[in-house]
Amino acid sequence: MTAAQQAPVVRDPHVNFAYLDERTKRMIRRALLKAVCIPGHQVPFGSREMPLPYGWGTGGIQVTAAILGPADTLKVIDQGADDTVNAVNIRRFFQRTAGIAVTTDTTRADIIQTRHRIPETPLREGQILVYQVPAPEPMQRLEPRRSETRKLHGLAEYGLMHVKLYEDIARYGHIATTYDYPVLVNGRYVMSPSPIPKFDNPKMHRSPALQLFGAGREKRIYAVPPYTSVASLAFDDHPFSVQRWESACALCGATDSFLDEWITDDQGARMFVCSDSHYCATRQAGAVSTEPSHGPE
Amino acid sequence: MAPSDASAPLLQVDAVRRCYGTRVALDQVSFELWPGEILAVVGESGSGKSTLLHVLAGLQAPDGGAVRFNLRDGGPHDIYCLTEGQRRALTRTDWGLVHQNATDGLRMNVSAGANVIERPMALGERHYGRLRRLALEWLERVEIDPSRIDDTPTTFSGGMRQRLQIARNLVTLPRLVFLDEPTSGLDVSVQAKLLDLLRRLTRQLGLAAVLVTHDLAVARLLADRTMVMQRGCVVEAGLTDQLLDDPAHPYTQLLVASVLPP
Numbered sequence: 001m002t003a004a005q006q007a008p009v010v011r012d013p014h015v016n017f018a019y020l021d022e023r024t025k026r027m028i029r030r031a032l033l034k035a036v037c038i039p040g041h042q043v044p045f046g047s048r049e050m051p052l053p054y055g056w057g058t059g060g061i062q063v064t065a066a067i068l069g070p071a072d073t074l075k076v077i078d079q080g081a082d083d084t085v086n087a088v089n090i091r092r093f094f095q096r097t098a099g100i101a102v103t104t105d106t107t108r109a110d111i112i113q114t115r116h117r118i119p120e121t122p123l124r125e126g127q128i129l130v131y132q133v134p135a136p137e138p139m140q141r142l143e144p145r146r147s148e149t150r151k152l153h154g155l156a157e158y159g160l161m162h163v164k165l166y167e168d169i170a171r172y173g174h175i176a177t178t179y180d181y182p183v184l185v186n187g188r189y190v191m192s193p194s195p196i197p198k199f200d201n202p203k204m205h206r207s208p209a210l211q212l213f214g215a216g217r218e219k220r221i222y223a224v225p226p227y228t229s230v231a232s233l234a235f236d237d238h239p240f241s242v243q244r245w246e247s248a249c250a251l252c253g254a255t256d257s258f259l260d261e262w263i264t265d266d267q268g269a270r271m272f273v274c275s276d277s278h279y280c281a282t283r284q285a286g287a288v289s290t291e292p293s294h295g296p297e
Numbered sequence: 298m299a300p301s302d303a304s305a306p307l308l309q310v311d312a313v314r315r316c317y318g319t320r321v322a323l324d325q326v327s328f329e330l331w332p333g334e335i336l337a338v339v340g341e342s343g344s345g346k347s348t349l350l351h352v353l354a355g356l357q358a359p360d361g362g363a364v365r366f367n368l369r370d371g372g373p374h375d376i377y378c379l380t381e382g383q384r385r386a387l388t389r390t391d392w393g394l395v396h397q398n399a400t401d402g403l404r405m406n407v408s409a410g411a412n413v414i415e416r417p418m419a420l421g422e423r424h425y426g427r428l429r430r431l432a433l434e435w436l437e438r439v440e441i442d443p444s445r446i447d448d449t450p451t452t453f454s455g456g457m458r459q460r461l462q463i464a465r466n467l468v469t470l471p472r473l474v475f476l477d478e479p480t481s482g483l484d485v486s487v488q489a490k491l492l493d494l495l496r497r498l499t500r501q502l503g504l505a506a507v508l509v510t511h512d513l514a515v516a517r518l519l520a521d522r523t524m525v526m527q528r529g530c531v532v533e534a535g536l537t538d539q540l541l542d543d544p545a546h547p548y549t550q551l552l553v554a555s556v557l558p559p
């Protein structure tokens with residue numbers, strides 16, 4: 001279930017520390033520094049071929065490889081969980097190529113690479129959250145020309161972003177975008193927060209942790225420095241809101257976390273469970289005050 | 298900044314020249330356009346009409362000469378001396394551009410309503426209820442059934458698309474509209490309705506317009522003044538009725554004589 005229970009992974013002495021060569025890592029660090037200086041701005045970088053396909057987190061892995069130090073502790077999550085295929089393999093990848101310590105404990109991690117979620121446990125100063133980004137350009141669906149979207153970013157012409165939100169309200173009566181919900185960073189750049197649920201958007205606002213975004217296929221890096229304002233776009237009469245569930249987590253009883261729906265058999269039985277596996281496990285291990293509202297049937 | 302100069306023309310075009318390589322597409326074109334005035338530019342294909350429109354609309358910088366627009370706050374200003382941001386803001390607020398092909402001027406994959414209110418949103422309007430009312434109001438003004446507000450323009454007929462394009466451009470109440478062959482490709486009854494609508498809206502809103510067309514009937518119906526172009530030069534200009542009834546230049550005479558009587 002956890003990384004500790006798996007067979008120990010041995011550091012491979014034949015590859016450079018964290019797989020990438022030093023020049024590549026320096027190139028990525030330069031892009032990262034520029035990205036941190038201009039919060040929300042997409043910085044192009046020379047994305048490298050990685051030993052796994054695009055869409056599996058090549059952007060995030062390259063960012064992590066560039067910032068990783070030998071003394072760092074790494075946590076990798078996919079859909080909030082530490083034990084899913086991507087998370088397990090990316091963690092093993094860095095154990096093998098860098099020999100670093102890994103953890104599933106959010107509070108103990110120095111670097112957290114993530115896909116689709118921000119951990120429920122609040123992050124602290126000094127931590128770095130690395131996002132894997134499939135589509136860095138928030139306006140791509142409405143304006144496919146890269147030259148044009150760059151111009152729109154440069155002139156801060158963001159009327160287009162609200163076209164999508166308008167369409168949602170006109171069609172569904174409310175803003176139906178639930179993930180990859182566009183945000184305005186530091187009052188200047190509109191940014192795609194990667195496919196995290198909009199539930200996590202408020203956690204980005206003035207977060208004490210550094211947030212780095214890597215898009216491998218699209219060759220873009222962007223960042224949100226600590227304590228930077230991140231505002232979700234909305235209309236005056238249709239303000240931003242996050243999704244809520246009618247039930248609590250069936251395993252730990254949490255009512256404040258993002259819940260996944262689990263199908264438990266082919267008879268239609270299902271239950272709602274925290275998507276953040278570490279948060280859920282910690283609550284189950286500790287003295288859980290609130291009983292689950294309904295257990296698995 | 299100085300307020301808009303009321304005694305100055307809205308648009309002042311001064312010896313504009315534009316070449317494509319060694320070929321001269323526009324040569325020494327000059328004219329003035331006053332508020333509320335509609336100017337037709339007629340001529341055969343390849344005479345430089347569309348190039349002129351692109352130069353006026355800020356899409357192609359001229360190789361020589363100047364295009365001055367009387368800004369709301371600042372008076373006459375060379376549009377190519379503005380920053381790109383200022384020029385784009387101008388095209389979103391005080392100008393409109395109606396393309397020949399509606400597909401060029403519309404976002405085909407979003408609803409009609411969203412097409413109409415894109416400009417107000419770009420100007421910072423963030424109230425959904427007000428935007429929705431504005432979209433409904435403008436669809437009605439261009440005679441599109443308001444119940445079609447959430448349909449995409451792909452489901453619209455050619456005439457409806459053209460009217461939607463007009464609504465999308467006029468929603469910010471511009472002072473100057475560029476019309477690039479707005480009626481070509483439509484059948485005659487739809488053309489007549491569109492012309493009627495254009496005439497009504499330009500009069501109601503006091504719009505000035507530059508209308509590029511090869512159809513002399515369209516020029517006669519809409520334009521106060523007409524300019525005839527041949528091989529990049531203006532060969533004749535004057536009041537539309539005068540020019541069409543009593544053409545002076547041989548090329549204009551040929552154009553007028555080439556119209557088939559029904």
